[in-house]
Amino acid sequence: MTSMSLLASFIPEIAATQSSYFEALFWYITLTTGLVGLLVYIALLYFCIRYRRGATTGSTPRILGSMRLELAWTIMPLLVFLTYFAWGVVVFNHYAHPPEDSMEVFVIGKQWMWKAQYPNGQRVIIGGNPRNMTETERQSIGKLVLPVNRPVKLTITSEDVIHDFGVPAFRSKIDALPGRYTQVWYQPTKTGEYHIFCDQYCGTWHSLMVGKIKVVEQDEFDKWLQGLNSLQSTDNPVDGSLAFEGRKLFLKLQCIRCHSATPTGKAPVLEGLYGTRVPLRGGGAEIADDAYIIESIRKPRLKVVDGWEPIMPAYDQSQVTAEELNALVAYIRSLKKGTTPDRTEHFPAPNGAPTDRTQSPTKPGGP
Amino acid sequence: MSIAVPQTGFAAAPPPPEPEPAPVNYLNISHTIWSWLFTVDHKRIGILYLVSISVFFVVGGIAAGLVRLNLLAPDGAIMTEDAYNRAFTAHGVVMLFFFLIPAVPAVFGNFFVPMMIGTKDLAFPKLNLASWYVFMIGAALAVWSVLAGGIDTGWTLYPPYSTRASQSNVIPGVLGAFISGFSSIMTGLNIMVTIHKMRAPGMTWSRLPLFIWSMYATSLIQLLATPVVAITLLLICVERAWGVGIFDPSLGGDPVLFQHMFWFYSHPAVYIMILPGMGVISEVIPCFSRKNIFGYHAIAWSSVGIAVVGFLLWAHHMFVAGISFYAALLFSLLSMLVAVPSAIKVFNWTATLYRGSITFQAPMLFSLGFVVLFIIGGLTGLFLATLGTDIHLHDTYFVVAHFHFVMVGGMVMGYFAGLHYWWPKMTGKMYSDWWSRIAASIIIVGFFFTFIPQFYLGYHGMPRRYPNYPHEWQIFNVMSTAGASILGIGYLMPAVYLTLSLFFGKPAGANPWSATGLEWASPSPPTVHNFETMPVTVCGPYEYALGVDQMGRGLPEPPGPGGAEGPEGRVGRTGPSGPMHKETEVVG
Amino acid sequence: MSDPTSTPTSTTSSTPATDDPHGIRKDVDSAGQLAVVFLVIVGLALVNVFASIAIGPTKFTLPMQLGIATVQAGIVAYYFMHLRQGDKVVVLTALSSLFWMGILFVLFLSDYMTRHLVVG
C-alpha cells in the first residue's frame, strides 16, 4: 500500500464540489502547521537530550533573549495565519453563494427528525426516532434523494429548538433556527449514500436525528420522484404536488382577490413572476426568488413593487405555516401565463385570515 | 535587555543556611476545624480550594468515565440517551466551572501570589474567604442539580432548548454557575489589587515572575468577562421560570443573541483556564533547565495580549449559527491574531532549554508534556478559526479533541506541574520522585491515546454529544476509551503518592528545587506571615545562570538527575561556587 | 493595561505632614463646588426630560438623551467619585471598563447591523 493510497483511505468520502475545496484548505493548514509543530518537537527533543544535566558541566550561559528572534517568530506565524484566513474566506464565499439554477428543497427540523419537501410536493421524513413520530410520519421515513452533478439549494428552518443540518461527505453544516430561514447548497459529484447528522445539540434523541442522503443519476431521480407522485406536464399542477397544495392555499387565503390575472387588480399579477426582476417602490429592484416571495408574504410592505399600494397584510406563522409557505412559493413558481385561476371561485376564509379588514369600507384592499 | 545586578554582593552573599523548619507555620499554628473554616490566611484558603476542586475533579472525572464507557458501543454501551446527555453535561459543567476556572488562580494564585511578590497576604483576606464560601455554595447547588436528576442542556445552555424544551434541573444548575462566577470575580479582584499595590520593595513590574504576569492577565479576564455571563445566565433563569424572556423567537427575541452574550464570556474564559497554566510552565522550565527564561518581556506581554485580544473573537463559535457573513469574516480575522502570542510563548519556552542543564523531575515532565500537547491543541485551533474548514469541523469531535488538548493537555498538565513544583513548599514534605515521574509519563501517554483518535472521528464528521454513532467509527471510540482508562490510572496515582507523602514524605527543605522566586525564601511550610522580614528584591526572577535568587543570595544545591537528594546532585551545580560574573550572551 | 515602569507603591506612599499625618485632609471637597456640581446634574436631568417631551421621538432624540446622560455620569464620576483625585491605575480601571463595554457593543452590532446586507 503506497503512502498516497494510504492517505486516500484516510480522507473521508468526497462527494460534492465543496468537499474538494475543503480538503485542499484542510491539508494546506495541516501540512504547514504540522511542519512547524514537527520542527518545535525536534528542537525540544534535541535540547532535552543534548543539554540534559548529565551531559553538561552545569554552568549555563546567561541568555536573556533576542529581539530579532522574537520579531521573526511573531511576524512569520502571523503572515502564515493570514493566508489561512484569506483562503478560508474564498471557500466560505463559495459555500455562501448557491448558483441561480439550483434545484430547491425545503428542510424543516423538529425534535427529532428532518422533514424535506421537494418542489413537486413530495415529502420525506429523514431520520428521527420512530417512537415519537405520528403514524403518517412513520410511513414516510426515507432518504433525501438528490440528483448527481446538479446544484441543489436547501432552505432550512426549525419548528422548535436550534438544530444543525450537517452532511460530512459534502463538508457542509448549517444551523436550523426557529423563526428564521438559513440556506446551504451543494453539488453532489458522486452517486452513493451519505450521512446526515444533526450537529447542534437538540435534546434527548439528538443522536437519532440522523439520516441518509442518496445521490442518484438524474433520470433515476426523476423516476424516483414520479414513483411516489406522478407529475403531469399540464400547466395546472395536479393533486399531491406541492404547487397544487399552494394553489389551494392561494385560493383559500383569498390571495386571488387582489393577485388576479388582470393587471387592473389591487396587486401585481403573479404569472411568470418567478425569477424576474421587479422594480421596487422608492428605487432599487429585487429578483423575485424564494427568499423575496417568502419575505413578501411574511412582511409584504418591506419591499413593495413599484406602482402598487402597500395594502397587503402580513401573514405570520399562525396564518401561514412554514410548510404552507413553501407550498405557496412552489405554486407561484409554477404560475405561467394564463394559469391564474378564475377569481370568481369562492373559498371559505381560513381562521386567522384578516377577513375583517377586507370588508372594511374605509380601507380598500387587503388580500 | 540586561538586569541591573550589583556585581558586588553576590560573592558577599553566601547561600542562606538551610533554615530550620519553623516551629510554628501556617499549618500547625492551630488544628481546629474552625481555624480552617474561618481562616483569612491566603495559604489556608488556597488549601481549602485545593481540597474542594480535587473533589470536583473526581466528580467530573467520573462523569467523563461514564461518557467514554457508553461510547464503547455504537448504540450506547451502558446508558440511555437521556442519561448520556446528563452525563456529558455534568462533565462539562463541573470540570469547567468548578475545576478548570478555579484550579490554578484559586489554589496557586491564592497561595503564591503574595509570597512571590513578597507580601504578607492578599489585599482583602476576608473577601478571599468569602470567595471560597460563595464558590462552595454555587458548587453545591450545581452538583446537587447534577445528582438530583441532572441537567441535559450541555454546558452551553443554548436557548430555546434550555429555556423551553429541556425537562431537567436547568435553573439550579445555572444559578450554581452564576453564583460561583462571583467567587471567580472576587479572586481575580483580590489578586489584581495585590499585584498592583502590594509588591515588595524592588519588585518592579519587569522583575515580576511570569506566573504573576499570567495571573494578572487571568484576573483581568475574570473581572471583565464574568459579569456579562452572570447577567446572561440570570436572563436564562428569568426566561425559563416565567416564560417571558428576551431570547425566545416566539416572543420576538433572537436565540443567537444568547450565543453572543454567552461566548463573550465563555471564549475569554478558555484563556482564564489556560493562561495560569502557561504561567506555571514559565516558572518550572527555567528552574529545571537552570537558565534565565528566554524573552521575558515577550512572554509577559503575550499573556496580557492574549487577555485583551481574547475578547475580540468569541463569534468563531458561531460561524454556522446564523450570524452575518461579514461578522463571520471579521471574527475569523481577529481569531488569527490570538494564535500569535501563544506561538510566541511556545517558541520562548523551547529556546529557554537551549544550552541549559536540564533535569527531568515530575514538574519538568509535566511542563514538557504541557508544551508538547499545547502545540497540538493550539495549532488545531487554527482549523476552527478558519472559515472554510470550520464549516465542516464545527461541533464535531475535532472540536472536542482540540479543546481537550488545550484544557486537559494544557491546563491540567500545568496544574499538575504546579502541584508537584510547589507541593514541597505547601506541605513541607517531598513526594516520591520515582512514582511522580511514572505518573507524569503515564498521563502523557494515556492522553495521546485518548484524544488523537477523536481528531480522526471529528475529521470524518462524528458530531459532539452523540451517544449513538455509525458502526464504522466504533474502533476509534474504543481506542479513545482505552486511552481514557490509562489516563484515569495516571490521574489516580498522584492522589496516592501525594497523600502518602504527607505522612511518610521526607522534609522538603526551604528550597528543594534551588529556585529563585521569593516564595522559596521562607521555610517550608511557610510561616504564618510568609516572611520574617520584608524581602527586598534586587534582580529579575530567573537568574539561574548567575545562581542567585531574587534577593541576590546564592542558590543552594540544585537537585541532580538522581532526584532531590541523589548523590549526582553535585554534578553540574550552579550557585555561589559556580561562575558568578557572567557576561550576558547574545544569540540569534 | 499595566505600566511596567511604575514603581511599587510602598516606596511612593504619601509622606506624612505634621498636622495631617495621613494626607487625608489635603484633598477635601469644597462644599460650594459640590453644590454647583449637584445643581448642574439635576438641571441636566430636567433638561433631558423636558427636551425629550418637547422634541418627541425623532432620530435625534436618543443620541441627545444618551449624550446628556453621559455628561451627567461623567460629572458624577469626576467630582462625586473623585476620579480627579484617583491615581493612574484607578483612572485606567474606569476607562478600561468602558473600553470593554465598547467592545461588547461594537462587536454585537458588527453582526446585527450587517445581517440583512446582501452577501457580495
Place this chain on the structure above:
Amino acid sequence: MSASTHSPVLKHHFEDLGQQHACERLGIWMFLATEILFFGGIFGAYTVYRLWYPHDFEVASAYLNRKIATINTVFLITSSLTMTLAIRSAKLGDRGGLFRNLLLTAALGSAFMVMKGFEYAQDFEEQYVPGPMFQREIAAANEEVATLSPGEAEKHQFNAARQHWSQHIARNNVGKSETDSGYISPQRVQLFLCFYYIMTGIHGIHILVGIGCILWLVLETKLGKIPPENYSTVEVVSLYWHLVDAIWLFLMPLLYLAGAGYGGHH
C-alpha cells in the same frame, strides 16, 4: 515601616495607611468595573432590540410613569450629593455631619424605593406586566375592535375595564398589518417590558444593598469606628452608591424617555 502606622485602623498585612487606602479605592473601582460590564450585558441586549423595534419600544415606554421616574432621578442625584458630603465630614472628623449625611442618603434611597414600589403597583394594576396578564388584557381589547373599521374604532367606547395602553394599542392597530409603520406589536411591547422589569429590578436590588451598607456605616459612626483615617470605608460605599446613581441616569432615558413626546399616557 513608617512612623505613621500606629493606627488602630491599619490592617496587619498593609505597610501603611496610604497603601491600605489605595488598595481599598482600587478594589472598589475594579468591582465597579465588573458592575459596569454586568449592566453592559443587558444594555447591549437592549440596544440590539431597540435598533430592531424602535417604534414599538418607544410606544411601550410611553405607558410608563414618567413623573415618578423624574422625581426618583432627583432623589438619587441628591443622595449622591449627601453621600459625597458624608465623605467630606468623615475626612474632617465631623462625626455629627457624617451621621446626618449618611442618614439623609439612606432616607433618599429609601424614598426612591418607595416611589418605585408605587410605580410597580400601578403597573400591576394596569396589567402592564409581561406574561398572561398582559396577553389577556390586549386580547380583550383587540376583541372589542376586531370587527370595526379604523373610523369606528376611533369613536369606539372601550369597556371601562380596559387599560389605557391596551385601548390605545388595539385602536391603533385596527386595519393595520404587522409591517405598517404605525403598527404596534404587542409582542414587542412585551419584550420591552421584560427589559423594563429586569433592568429596574436589578437596579432596585443594587439600591437596597447600598442602603444596607449605608445603614451599617451609620451604625459604625455611632460607635465612633470611623475616624478620619478610616474615611476610605465611607468612600468605598459612596463609590458604589454613585455608580448605581450613574446607571439610573442611563436607565432614565432608555426606559422612560424613549416614548417621551407621545405624551398623554401619564
